[in-house]
Amino acid sequence: MNILDELNWRGLIADCTDTAELTKRLAASPITLYCGFDPTADSLHVGNLVPLLALRRFQLLGHHPIAVAGGATGSIGDPSGKSQERQLLTKETLAANIACVKGQLARLLDFDTKTNPARLVDNASWTAPISYLDFLRDIGKHFSVNMMVSKESVRARMEDREVGISYTEFSYMLLQAFDFYHLRKELNCELQIGGSDQWGNITAGGDLIRKKLPGATAWGLTLPLITNADGSKFGKTVAGAIWLDAKRTSVYRFYQFWIRVDDRDVLRYLKYFTFHVQDEIAAFEKQHTENPGARAAHKALAKAVTDLIHGEAATTEAMRASEILFGGDLSGISESTFSDIVGEVPTKEIEKATLDGAGLPLVELLVHAGLCASKGQARKDIEGGGIYVNNLREGDFQRAITTANLLFGKHLLLRKGKRTYTVITAK
Numbered sequence: 001m002n003i004l005d006e007l008n009w010r011g012l013i014a015d016c017t018d019t020a021e022l023t024k025r026l027a028a029s030p031i032t033l034y035c036g037f038d039p040t041a042d043s044l045h046v047g048n049l050v051p052l053l054a055l056r057r058f059q060l061l062g063h064h065p066i067a068v069a070g071g072a073t074g075s076i077g078d079p080s081g082k083s084q085e086r087q088l089l090t091k092e093t094l095a096a097n098i099a100c101v102k103g104q105l106a107r108l109l110d111f112d113t114k115t116n117p118a119r120l121v122d123n124a125s126w127t128a129p130i131s132y133l134d135f136l137r138d139i140g141k142h143f144s145v146n147m148m149v150s151k152e153s154v155r156a157r158m159e160d161r162e163v164g165i166s167y168t169e170f171s172y173m174l175l176q177a178f179d180f181y182h183l184r185k186e187l188n189c190e191l192q193i194g195g196s197d198q199w200g201n202i203t204a205g206g207d208l209i210r211k212k213l214p215g216a217t218a219w220g221l222t223l224p225l226i227t228n229a230d231g232s233k234f235g236k237t238v239a240g241a242i243w244l245d246a247k248r249t250s251v252y253r254f255y256q257f258w259i260r261v262d263d264r265d266v267l268r269y270l271k272y273f274t275f276h277v278q279d280e281i282a283a284f285e286k287q288h289t290e291n292p293g294a295r296a297a298h299k300a301l302a303k304a305v306t307d308l309i310h311g312e313a314a315t316t317e318a319m320r321a322s323e324i325l326f327g328g329d330l331s332g333i334s335e336s337t338f339s340d341i342v343g344e345v346p347t348k349e350i351e352k353a354t355l356d357g358a359g360l361p362l363v364e365l366l367v368h369a370g371l372c373a374s375k376g377q378a379r380k381d382i383e384g385g386g387i388y389v390n391n392l393r394e395g396d397f398q399r400a401i402t403t404a405n406l407l408f409g410k411h412l413l414l415r416k417g418k419r420t421y422t423v424i425t426a427k
Contacts, residue, residue, distance in 0.1 A: 002026060003061045007223075009278065010271040012054060014196040014222040017206055022219045025190065030062045030116060033191035034183055036123070036176065038070035038078060039097035040089065043245035044104050046235040046257070049273055049305075050223050051194055052108050055118070057275075059109060064116045066189060067105055069098045071124030072175060079169040080153040080197040098122060104244050107309060119187075126182050127175065139178050142211045143204070148173055151200035173204050180205025184218055196222045226272065229264035244309050251310045252340035255318035258302035259295070263288075266297045274304040324413075325421065330390050335408045342411065345421040346370065352403065352410070352426035359402030362387070362394065369414050369422040381416060388415040 004023055007013050016022060025031060035051045037044065044052070055065040074094050077087075089097075102120060105111075109118035130138075148154055151173065157165035180202070183189035192202050202220035209218040226234040235242050242257045243249040249257075261269055267288065270281050287296040306315040321337045324330060325344065348369050354360050363378035366387065372378035379397040381387050387394050389405065390413050403426070406412055412424040 003058055003063065006057060006061070007054065011268065012050065012223050012272065014224045015199055015220075016222075017203065017218075017220045021217075022191070022221070025217065025219070026063075030064055031058075031191055032064040032066065032183075032187060032189040033058055033193060034066035034068050034180075034189050035193045036068035036070055036073065036179060037101070038074035039094055039101055040074060040077075041243075042097045042100040043243040043248050044101055045244060046242045047226070048244075050226060052105070053273065054193055054223055056108055059116060059118060060275075062116060065109055065118045066183065066187065067109065067118065067120045068179060068183070069101065069120060069122045071095070071098060071122040072127035073123060073172060073179070075124075076172050076175060077169055078153075078172050078176075078201075079157055079165055080201065094124075100245070104309075107311075121183075123175070123179050123182075126186075127178065135174075135178075139174055139181075139208070142208055143174060143177075147204075151204075153197065153200055173201050176201040177205040177208040180218065181208045181212060184209050184216055185213060190217050191219045191221060193221045193223065195225050197225060198222060229262045246310060246314070250336070250340045251306065251314045252318045252321045252337055254310065255302050255306045255315065255322065256344075258305050259298050259322065261298065261301065263292060266301055270297060270301050270304075274301060274308075276300065276304065324391065325419075327388070327391055327415070327418070330407065330413065338407060338411065341413075342423050342425070345423055347423045347425055349425050349427050355401060355403045355406070355426060357402070359400040359405075362389070362399040362401055363397060365401055365412075365424065366414065366416075369424060371414060371416040371420060371422055386417050389413075391415065 001009070002023075003026060004013070004019070033055070035055050037048060037052070052067070055067065059065045071094055075089060075091065105120060111118050111120070148170065149158065154165060154170060154173070157163060157169075180189070180192050192205060194202055199220070199222050202222065206218045206220050209216050228234055237257065242254060246254070258269075267281065267285050270276055270284060276284070284297040284300055287294065303315055303319070306318060317334065317337050320328065320333060321341055324333065324341055350365075350368065362382065363372075363375040366372040366378040366381070367375055372381055378387070382394060382397040382399075385393060385395060389399075389401070390407060401412060403409070406426055410426050412426070414422050414424060
């Protein structure tokens with residue numbers, strides 16, 4: 001399967017400037033392509049994955065990927081898909097963000113292979129040295145305002161009289177077009193890919209190449225912007241964006257994001273975000289249809305993406321943490337992972353001193369936790385085999401809890417029945 005067939009089967013082609021000619025070019029020899037990202041934060045998020053994984057798909061099939069960090073464009077702000085002006089970032093912040101993102105890119109792209117290594121470049125390196133007058137004379141003269149205004153990203157903002165668009169963001173298209181021209185001229189880059197909201201910027205770059213490099217080939221390929229089955233924006237939760245950096249979104253929460261996707265989305269997302277092949281995804285589809293409760297497709301999706309971003313060891317830890325809320329063994333779990341679990345269930349605090357010495361009767365603790373209405377009910381639940389302490393069934397209603405039972409010296413996990421949890425935190 002060639003790369004365009006691969007992307008098409010996965011539902012990852014939104015538009016292409018000339019599919020027939022690009023198909024011929026890709027069949028002839030490996031192509032150099034690029035995708036840009038503006039370092040607006042110190043981490044990429046799951047919304048960045050579709051184009052960056054597309055770069056990886058190209059690389060796996062022998063092509064030459066370039067990731068362009070927007071040290072220049074990021075200082076301006078892309079108006080595409082935005083209803084208001086972006087907050088301008090300082091040069092220092094942009095540089096720090098780029099440095100942070102480099103490690104994440106290394107997980108997605110192979111920078112060390114000898115045959116077709118990926119490259120990371122910063123567009124500030126070729127944009128910053130050019131004077132404003134030279135840019136206007138050499139680049140700006142090739143763009144008509146009429147054409148720029150017709151682009152969706154610009155027109156939508158201009159139609160909003162209260163917000164409008166600044167000259168700064170209006171100029172963003174020229175900077176991205178200049179990137180494509182520079183990479184075509186200096187690195188023989190013939191293809192730019194990006195989200196479908198980048199179509200206007202990408203085609204502007206192709207037009208500039210044709211005007212300044214007569215006879216040079218240039219193609220643009222866009223990938224769909226992902227939305228959930230209910231129409232909501234992909235990658236957003238009540239708590240905010242799902243980041244690739246574990247300091248922003250823990251591995252456990254990252255894994256949980258994928259394991260909890262809507263049943264209507266899971267097969268699409270297996271195609272979009274994993275490297276499972278057709279036969280494998282067909283098998284997951286069969287399992288999902290026959291026994292959706294087993295959630296085999298969800299587990300495959302969550303494992304594949306978490307492996308890719310955080311590594312297999314971190315995924316294993318996240319999977320164990322997920323199992324804990326289904327009664328799994330607590331032995332060997334790390335404190336950081338358990339802390340993630342704490343945020344998933346109700347928490348009650350208690351004075352640590354009350355657990356010293358002989359400790360506190362479990363029946364009292366169950367009432368304090370809100371798991372039982374009274375000590376009498378707690379006794380019945382214990383004798384009935386429905387109470388668990390740190391996921392171990394407790395049958396002795398006279399049991400007392402002491403500091404020795406605390407996990408990491410401060411937590412106790414109480415469960416009633418199969419799914420009702422409370423964490424007791426000793427302060």
